[in-house]
Amino acid sequence: MVDIATRVYNHKWKIDPIVRSLIDTDFYKLLMCQSVFRNRPDTQVTFSLINRSRDVPLARLIDEGELREQLDHVRSLSLTRGESTWLRGNTFYGKRQMFRPDFMEFLENLRLPPYHLERKGDQYELTFEGRWPEVMLWEIPALAILMELRSRAVLGEMGRFELQVLYARAMTRIWEKIQNLRHLDRLRIADFGTRRRHSFLWQDWCVQAMIEGLGNRFTGTSNCLIAMRRDIEAIGTNAHELPMVYAALADTDDELRQAPYRVLADWHEEHDGNLRVILPDTYGTKGFLDGAPDWLAGWTGVRIDSGDPATGAETAIRWWQERGEDPRQKLIIFSDGLDVEQINTLYTQFQDRVKVSFGWGTLLTNDFRGLVAGDGLAPFSLVCKAVAANGRPTVKLSDNPAKATGPDDEIARYRRVFGVGDQVSQQVIV
Structure with a gap:
């Protein structure tokens, strides 16, 4: 090592x-x-x-x-x-x-x-x-x-010994987190931490720790190079980028409203199984699901990436039920700013109602909070x-208005077109 x-x-x-x-x-x-x-x-x-x-x-x-x-x-x-x-x-x-x-x-x-x-x-x-x-x-x-x-x-x-102590403390922190997840028998969790990692070597170390500590409950990594080198699954589906660009290309309000579904129609032609996962929050989860075509209800699952995760999961479960689908056969992937305490809570709340999975990002691969003076290594957004x-x-509107991006006048237009009402702003940790 x-x-x-x-x-x-x-x-x-x-x-x-x-x-x-x-x-x-x-x-x-x-x-x-x-x-x-x-x-x-x-x-x-x-x-x-x-x-x-x-x-x-x-x-x-x-x-x-x-x-x-x-x-x-x-x-x-x-x-x-x-x-x-x-x-x-x-x-x-x-x-x-x-x-x-x-x-x-x-x-x-x-x-x-x-x-x-x-x-x-x-x-x-x-x-x-x-x-x-x-x-x-x-x-x-x-x-x-x-x-x-x-x-x-x-x-x-920092000097040589300072660095040795720093990384020993950081390794201990990660290992304690992993131990805190071992009691979750049906856990499915992947590394999603590439984009805001501390370093490549540190991400690779965290993945190796997950492999040893969680065994087959660790489902893989989003990082292709690490997946190749460690001979594990490469994990990932799609992101907000696709509907954001498709929507920008729309000429009318009606085309704008349909843009997120056109993205998934293209995706539907190429992929099946566990790659058919909906990311519904780009312009508000509830509005997206309310207007979704029936064929989307047959997809494998939903990824929750903003807003209150439990609320997002309940919204998805109700939507499946209304469309005649059995939520117990569906997958929900939680992936927004997760850490161990929240993973435990969400697992306990939803494990018997849906298939639960987690994409663990920055607070796996870049949690050096409080380990140096001034907290200069704390992750940031x-x-x-x-x-x-x-x-x-x-x-991008998101289910958390603190994550919205774009010109103010366009944000106002998108909120009108997609029928986004009042939203609760939440702190963006990472």
Whole structure:
């Protein structure tokens, strides 16, 4: 096992790559990229970094030259032969050849497009523009780079023994969390922590700890590179990006209202089984489900990613019941800012009513809260979102208005079109 503290202490060479592979990304990005490559390949998009935690001054913590070096390194990456073989030949979700030959040819020849970086006060403005299938693959590496450079800025001031003690404490914390989940006999939990991880090595360590500590209750990781190296399942379906861009391309209010369902109609043509999971909260869960076509009720499950998770689950259960479906045969994936206490509570509340699964993210792979003076390693809320499509702004409403993104006038329009009423704002932890 890698001695992480020593590796951190020995970061002396000019560039120690934070992102070391094009498949050091989340599995759902590749699934969505294939869908976009098939259905909307020429759509022009802009992605932008959004730091929701404005009290974290990234431009003061992270050297611009080092940031550019890391971003430039990602632009030099391409699929290795082994990575291509794994993607072409491996079985994902019980299906061989998940990725079509034409998409694999595109991916094997891909180099990520240019970026635009500018300092604005204490923050960085980082944007990516171009064809959607190419630009979308910047999201995860960009976030991973910013998160790890921030960690390195804090760790660089620590000595060898300080680092050994820090990581020993962090490892103890994670292991205690894992022990706290062992009594949940029917637990199904995956690592969703790539985008806001402490570092690649730390995420890999956390995955190994989950494998040993939870056995077959640990279902896999969203990170493709770790899944390949550790010979475990790559986990993921789809994200808010798809309905956000489809909605931005709509010409009328009626087309806008139908955009989230068009996304899933395209997805329905490509995937079955456990890949047919609805993410309903982009423009409000209740309104989405109330207007959903009947065929969506036959899908495998729902992912709850904002708002009060218990409320979201109850809404999904009622919807299935109203559509004549048995909720006990359906899957609910909880994935919003989870930690052990909430996982235990939700498991107990819903385990006998639905099939329950958890995507454990930042508080698995980046929980260093209180371990250094000033809490300088505490996780913070950093996202990289599609902000425009073919020159039109994108909007996300969410079930938590604190997560809404887009111009104010467009947010107001979307709330009207999707019939979003009063919402309860909740603190965005990660």
